[in-house]
Amino acid sequence: MTKKVVAAMSGGVDSSVAAARLVDQGYDVVGIHLALAKVKGHAGGKGCCTLDDARDARRVADRLGIPFYVWDVSDEFQKEVIENFVSEYAQGRTPNPCVRCNEKIKFAAVLERSLALGFDAVATGHYARIIETPQGPTLHSAKDPNKDQSYVLSVLTQEQLSHTILPLGDSLKPEIRAEADKRGLITASKPDSHDICFIPDGDTAGFLHRKLGEEKGQIIDAETNEVLGEHDGVFEFTIGQRRGLNLTKPRPDRAARYVVETDVKNKTVMVGLPTLLKVDVVTASNVIWCGPIPESPFDCLAQVRAHGERLKAKAFHKDGNLTVEFIDSLQGLAPGQTIALYENDRVIGSGTVVTTARN
Amino acid sequence: MTYLDHAATTPMLPEAVAAMTAELAKPGNPSSLHSSGRRARKVVEESREVIAAALGARPVEVIFTSGGTESNNLAIKGLFWSRIKKDSKRNRILISAVEHHAVLDPVLWLKEHDQAIVELLPVDEFGRVSVETLKKSIEKNPADVSFISVMWANNEVGTVQPIKDLVKVAKEFDIPIHSDAVQAVGCLEVHFQDSGLDALTVSGHKVGGPQGIGVLVIKRDIELTPVLHGGGQEREVRSGTLAAPQIAGFAAAIKVAVSQRFNRASRLTSLRKDLINKVQEVIPNVVLNGDPENRLPGNVHFTFKGCEGDAVLMLLDAQGIECSTGSACSAGIPQPSHVLLAMGRDEQTARGSIRFSFGTTSTPDDVTDVINVLPAVVERARRAGKPAVKS
Numbered sequence: 001m002t003k004k005v006v007a008a009m010s011g012g013v014d015s016s017v018a019a020a021r022l023v024d025q026g027y028d029v030v031g032i033h034l035a036l037a038k039v040k041g042h043a044g045g046k047g048c049c050t051l052d053d054a055r056d057a058r059r060v061a062d063r064l065g066i067p068f069y070v071w072d073v074s075d076e077f078q079k080e081v082i083e084n085f086v087s088e089y090a091q092g093r094t095p096n097p098c099v100r101c102n103e104k105i106k107f108a109a110v111l112e113r114s115l116a117l118g119f120d121a122v123a124t125g126h127y128a129r130i131i132e133t134p135q136g137p138t139l140h141s142a143k144d145p146n147k148d149q150s151y152v153l154s155v156l157t158q159e160q161l162s163h164t165i166l167p168l169g170d171s172l173k174p175e176i177r178a179e180a181d182k183r184g185l186i187t188a189s190k191p192d193s194h195d196i197c198f199i200p201d202g203d204t205a206g207f208l209h210r211k212l213g214e215e216k217g218q219i220i221d222a223e224t225n226e227v228l229g230e231h232d233g234v235f236e237f238t239i240g241q242r243r244g245l246n247l248t249k250p251r252p253d254r255a256a257r258y259v260v261e262t263d264v265k266n267k268t269v270m271v272g273l274p275t276l277l278k279v280d281v282v283t284a285s286n287v288i289w290c291g292p293i294p295e296s297p298f299d300c301l302a303q304v305r306a307h308g309e310r311l312k313a314k315a316f317h318k319d320g321n322l323t324v325e326f327i328d329s330l331q332g333l334a335p336g337q338t339i340a341l342y343e344n345d346r347v348i349g350s351g352t353v354v355t356t357a358r359n
Numbered sequence: 360m361t362y363l364d365h366a367a368t369t370p371m372l373p374e375a376v377a378a379m380t381a382e383l384a385k386p387g388n389p390s391s392l393h394s395s396g397r398r399a400r401k402v403v404e405e406s407r408e409v410i411a412a413a414l415g416a417r418p419v420e421v422i423f424t425s426g427g428t429e430s431n432n433l434a435i436k437g438l439f440w441s442r443i444k445k446d447s448k449r450n451r452i453l454i455s456a457v458e459h460h461a462v463l464d465p466v467l468w469l470k471e472h473d474q475a476i477v478e479l480l481p482v483d484e485f486g487r488v489s490v491e492t493l494k495k496s497i498e499k500n501p502a503d504v505s506f507i508s509v510m511w512a513n514n515e516v517g518t519v520q521p522i523k524d525l526v527k528v529a530k531e532f533d534i535p536i537h538s539d540a541v542q543a544v545g546c547l548e549v550h551f552q553d554s555g556l557d558a559l560t561v562s563g564h565k566v567g568g569p570q571g572i573g574v575l576v577i578k579r580d581i582e583l584t585p586v587l588h589g590g591g592q593e594r595e596v597r598s599g600t601l602a603a604p605q606i607a608g609f610a611a612a613i614k615v616a617v618s619q620r621f622n623r624a625s626r627l628t629s630l631r632k633d634l635i636n637k638v639q640e641v642i643p644n645v646v647l648n649g650d651p652e653n654r655l656p657g658n659v660h661f662t663f664k665g666c667e668g669d670a671v672l673m674l675l676d677a678q679g680i681e682c683s684t685g686s687a688c689s690a691g692i693p694q695p696s697h698v699l700l701a702m703g704r705d706e707q708t709a710r711g712s713i714r715f716s717f718g719t720t721s722t723p724d725d726v727t728d729v730i731n732v733l734p735a736v737v738e739r740a741r742r743a744g745k746p747a748v749k750s
Contacts, residue, residue: 116743
C-alpha cells in the first residue's frame with residue numbers, strides 16, 4: 001500500500017522541496033503547516049510561523065496538488081518551547097529552542113498525532129540523513145556540511161526515526177534552491193531563516209527583558225573579584241560572550257575578557273580571560289540515544305552548538321546520565337546547551353548539559 | 360465528491376449561470392448615459408425589482424453591495440454614525456453573542472475606534488436570544504441605544520432567532536433593528552416588510568447566485584452614513600460601479616430559491632433528520648448543537664466528544680466528504696467557536712465540532728456516504744485526540 005506521509009511545510013524553500021520530492025517518489029502526501037506562534041492578523045514578515053508563511057506553504061501544496069491544512073500547535077509551542085526558553089534563561093541556562101521544538105513538538109506531538117490519524121511517517125526539510133541498518137534506523141550528518149542539522153535532530157529516538165523521512169539529506173543547499181526554482185515553487189528565492197522564530201528581530205536580550213523584567217546586578221572579575229560594571233539581568237549573558245559587557249575598567253594588559261560564569265542567585269556575571277573558559281568534563285542529563293545504546297565508555301566526537309565543530313572526547317554513561325571528557329580543547333559551554341555525540345557522521349545520542357568543569 | 364458545506368457557499372443555479380454569462384461580455388456601465396449604459400442599467404433595475412419582490416421589499420429599499428460582509432458593515436457603521444451624529448448619547452450597540460464575524464467585528468471596531476459601548480446579548484443553550492433578554496438590555500437606558508442587530512438564523516448551529524418578536528420589542532422603544540439573513544433566505548420565509556425590520560443583509564452566493572454580490576435592504580426613512588465613498592451609485596449610500604452580470608445572476612438565483620423554498624426546505628429537512636438520526640445511532644458520545652427543531656432545514660452541527668474537529672474534517676476530506684468545522688478561521692487556524700462558547704460549551708467541546716450543511720444539489724446518497732465513513736473517522740480522530748505533548 002502507498003505510504004501516507006505528513007509533510008511538515010513551514011513555508012520555506014527546504015520543506016517545499018522536501019514535500020515535492022515525496023510526491024515524486026509516489027508517497028500519498030498531505031501538507032501540514034504548523035501554526036506555532038499565536039498570531040492574530042498580520043504578523044511581521046520574518047520568522048517561521050506568520051500568515052505569509054502559511055500562505056506560501058499553501059501555494060506550494062497547490063502547485064504539488066496535495067491537500068493542505070494548518071495545525072494549531074501554538075498552545076503546546078507556547079508552553080513547551082517559549083515558556084521553557086524563558087525559564088531556562090531565568091535559571092541561568094542557555095537553551096536551544098530548535099532542539100526543544102523538535103523533541104517536544106515536531107517529532108513528538110505532531111508525529112504522534114499523524115500516526116494516530118493513520119499516517120505512516122512525518123517528513124521535514126531538515127538537512128540530515130536517516131540510514132536503515134539491521135539494528136534499526138540511524139541518524140547521520142547531511143551531505144552539505146554548511147547546512148547539516150543533525151545536531152538539532154539529535155533528540156530523536158530510533159522509534160521516531162523509523163517514522164521520519166528527511167528527503168534533503170543527500171543534497172546541497174544550492175541544489176535545493178535550483179530545484180525549487182525549476183519546479184516553479186513560490187518559495188524558491190525566500191531567504192533562509194536564521195533567527196529564533198519567535199524572536200524575529202533577533203534581539204534575544206530584549207525579548208527576555210520583556211518577559212523577565214530588569215534584574216540589575218554586578219559584573220565581577222573572576223580572578224580579582226573586583227566589580228567592573230553593572231548589568232540589567234544575568235539572562236542577558238551567556239558563557240563565552242565577549243560583546244556587550246560595557247566594562248568600565250580595561251585590564252592593565254588590555255586583554256579581552258569573556259563571560260566565564262553566571263550566578264542567577266547572586267545576580268552576578270563573572271568575566272575573565274579565555275583560559276577560564278576551558279572545559280574538560282561535562283555532565284549531562286535528558287540523555288537520548290538516536291541508535292543502538294553504546295557500551296560505556298566510548299570514544300566519540302562531541303558537538304555543543306548548532307554548526308559548532310566536533311571535538312574528540314570520551315563518553316561515559318550510567319543510569320541515564322552522561323559524562324563527557326574532552327580530549328580536544330573546548331571553550332565556553334553553558335548549562336542547558338545540547339551536547340550531541342557522533343561516531344564519524346553518525347549521531348550516537350545527545351544530552352542536556354548540567355555541569356561543566358576544568359581539570 | 361460529497362459536498363456538504365452549502366452553508367459556506369452553494370453551487371450556482373443553472374438559471375443564475377445563464378443570466379450572468381449572458382451579461383459578461385456586453386459593454387456598458389449602468390451609470391453611463393448612452394445606449395449601452397442604459398441597457399446595463401435596465402438589467403440592474405429589473406434585477407433589483409426581482410430581488411425586492413423575492414424579499415418582500417420595495418425596489419427602492421434594495422442597495423447593492425459586494426456581499427454579506429459589506430452589507431453588514433454598511434448597516435452597522437452606517438447606522439451607528441448617523442444615529443450618533445443626531446444624538447451623541449446614542450452609543451450603545453446591542454447584538455446577539457452568536458453573530459457572524461461580519462457583524463461582530465465591525466461592532467468591535469466601533470468599540471475600539473468610536474467609543475461604542477457594545478452589549479452582547481446572551482443566548483440560551485441552543486443559541487437563541489430571548490425577548491426578555493433584549494428588553495432587559497434596552498431598559499437599562501432606552502435613550503442611549505444606537506441600534507440592535509440579531510441574525511435571522513445562525514450560520515454555525517442553524518438556530519433560528521425569534522426575529523418578529525425581537526422586532527416588536529425594538530419598535531416599542533423606537534430603536535432601529537438590523538438582521539443578517541444571509542443563511543435564512545431561500546430556506547426560511549424572509550419577508551422584509553412583514554418582518555418589521557429596518558435593515559436586512561442578504562448575500563448572493565448563499566442562494567445559488569454568484570460570489571461577490573449582496574444587498575442591504577433598508578427602509579427609506581432610515582439614514583445611513585456611507586462607508587465607501589466615490590461615485591455614489593446606490594442612493595449616495597454606497598459607491599462603486601454596479602456589477603451588472605453578478606446582479607443579473609443574483610436576481611435569477613433568488614427568484615428560483617424563493618419560489619422553490621417550500622419544497623427545498625422540506626427536502627433538506629428530511630435529509631437533515633435522516634443524517635442526525637443515523638449519526639446518533641452509529642456514533643457514541645455525540646451531541647447535536649443548536650435547536651433540534653427550530654433550525655435551518657439543511658444544518659447539522661455535531662460535537663464529537665474527545666476529538667478535534669479539524670482532524671475529523673481532514674479525514675473526511677481524504678474520503679471525499681467535504682464539511683466544515685463551522686468555526687472562524689484565520690489562515691486556516693481553527694479557533695474555538697464564539698458561538699458554541701456563548702451557548703455555554705467549554706473550549707474543548709467547541710473544538711470538537713463539525714458542521715454538515717445540505718443544499719439544492721444534496722441527495723439521500725450524501726447521507727449514506729457520510730454514514731459509511733464517519734464512524735471509523737471519528738474513532739480514529741478520537742484516538743489522535745488533542746495533539747499530546749511528550750513531557
